Amino acid sequence: MAVPTLLPGVGRLFEMPAALMRMSRAYSKPQTFTEVLQLPKQQLTKFVFPLQELQRHLISESTSDLHLKTFDPSLEDIARAESIFTATAGNRIEYLSSAVRLDHAPDLPRPEVCFIGRSNVGKSSLIKALFSLAPEVEVRVSKKPGHTKKMNFFKVGKYFTLVDMPGYGYRAPEDFVDMVETYLKERKNLMRTFLLVDSVVGIQKADSIAIEMCEELALPYVMVLTKIDKSSVGHLLKQVLQVQKFVNTKTQGCFPQLFPVSAVTCSGIHLLRCFIASITGNLKT
Numbered sequence: 001m002a003v004p005t006l007l008p009g010v011g012r013l014f015e016m017p018a019a020l021m022r023m024s025r026a027y028s029k030p031q032t033f034t035e036v037l038q039l040p041k042q043q044l045t046k047f048v049f050p051l052q053e054l055q056r057h058l059i060s061e062s063t064s065d066l067h068l069k070t071f072d073p074s075l076e077d078i079a080r081a082e083s084i085f086t087a088t089a090g091n092r093i094e095y096l097s098s099a100v101r102l103d104h105a106p107d108l109p110r111p112e113v114c115f116i117g118r119s120n121v122g123k124s125s126l127i128k129a130l131f132s133l134a135p136e137v138e139v140r141v142s143k144k145p146g147h148t149k150k151m152n153f154f155k156v157g158k159y160f161t162l163v164d165m166p167g168y169g170y171r172a173p174e175d176f177v178d179m180v181e182t183y184l185k186e187r188k189n190l191m192r193t194f195l196l197v198d199s200v201v202g203i204q205k206a207d208s209i210a211i212e213m214c215e216e217l218a219l220p221y222v223m224v225l226t227k228i229d230k231s232s233v234g235h236l237l238k239q240v241l242q243v244q245k246f247v248n249t250k251t252q253g254c255f256p257q258l259f260p261v262s263a264v265t266c267s268g269i270h271l272l273r274c275f276i277a278s279i280t281g282n283l284k285t
């Protein structure tokens with residue numbers, strides 16, 4: 001695909017806005033939505049709706065290109081979703097248990113979402129960013145070769161369960177594929193699968209293992225583009241448009257709108273929280 005035509009004067013887009021940097025002093029400090037709302041309008045848009053910001057830099061502007069309006073919540077909805085992800089005495093967010101097989105998984109009545117992606121795609125970092133307002137939550141990482149890969153279950157208050165699936169590589173072991181496939185196929189309360197793709201390199205061969213699995217099982221899934229702070233706007237747009245074209249033409253079950261995020265700057269994290277709250281039925285009035 002040709003590099004998209006850009007409006008002039010744009011460099012790296014998704015570095016942290018200066019105003020937010022001053023507020024938070026360090027990247028790792030969680031940003032509350034109340035803080036984000038104090039940003040100037042353009043910075044707020046860039047931070048909360050990264051796809052919208054990218055679209056703005058395309059000369060051939062057509063809002064259908066990137067499906068901007070498919071999920072387009074109000075700022076109030078985003079603030080409500082944040083409260084679901086905020087740990088309080090009355091809203092416990094915690095690691096529950098791990099399982100290597102579906103029949104070892106906790107039997108939970110709540111809606112469930114799972115996160116899946118190849119090793120190094122940024123899955124642990126993203127889950128940590130989603131849980132940044134519940135700092136007690138420990139997101140376990142088991143990356144050493146030979147270590148058992150497990151599904152990790154997290155309870156988010158009375159609202160839903162989030163499952164961190166093991167990362168896979170190009171040659172995913174058969175038992176791993178079996179474990180993930182069985183979970184995806186048989187987990188009754190699974191509402192949505194979040195499939196992570198590294199925005200720096202786009203869809204890789206290893207990603208197609210998971211994409212094919214979701215397609216074959218006719219699952220509803222969503223593509224999340226990680227590490228958007230790492231690229232120039234031109235490179236990021238090229239990757240985003242390529243993934244969007246793939247979603248439009250080669251998938252049936254994938255949600256049409258992409259979710260670009262950065263676990264470093266937290267760009268896109270508030271919108272993703274809101275989407276999770278919405279599809280688990282927790283934003284209804």
Ligand code: GDP
Nearest residue numbers: 119120121122123124125167227230262263264
């Ligand atoms: P996992 O194997 O999928 O759990 O990946 P990790 O979350 O451990 O991330 C892999 C590497 O990418 C680590 O070095 C992270 O620091 C880095 N990384 C993850 N997310 C981001 C991001 O949003 N921006 C940048 N710049 N680096 C990231």
